[in-house]
Amino acid sequence: MKTLMLASSLILFSMASQATSFSDRTAQDAIREHQRVVADYAQKQGKSVPEIEDYRYGMNLDMYRFVRLSQDPRNCTVYPRLMTFEDTQGTLRTVRYSMFSRCLNDT
DSSP: HHHHHHHHHHHHHHHHHHHHHHHHHHHHHHHHHHHHHHHHHHHHHTTOOOEEEEOOTTOOOOOOEEEEEEEOOOOEEEEEEEEEETTTTSSSEEEEEEOOOOOOOOO
């Protein structure tokens, strides 16, 4: 009986760690894809690729033109998301913030 409980615990732990790894990997893939698209956009516009800034409460987001929002991995977790925009000076900016993603079964 103890062996069965131990085996069950190990299986559940393994599944949980794989789920965490999968969602971390999915979020990182979304960030890399976002940065790739922003780099292409910056090159076409003759602008510098922006450094990623972490959002701070009350931060002035002088948005003039929206460029891109990173994808939602739809895995029911809090994950980092990027938003890129041009400010009124024409400078590209990318802001990282955290949000709760939509779940896979949400429509």
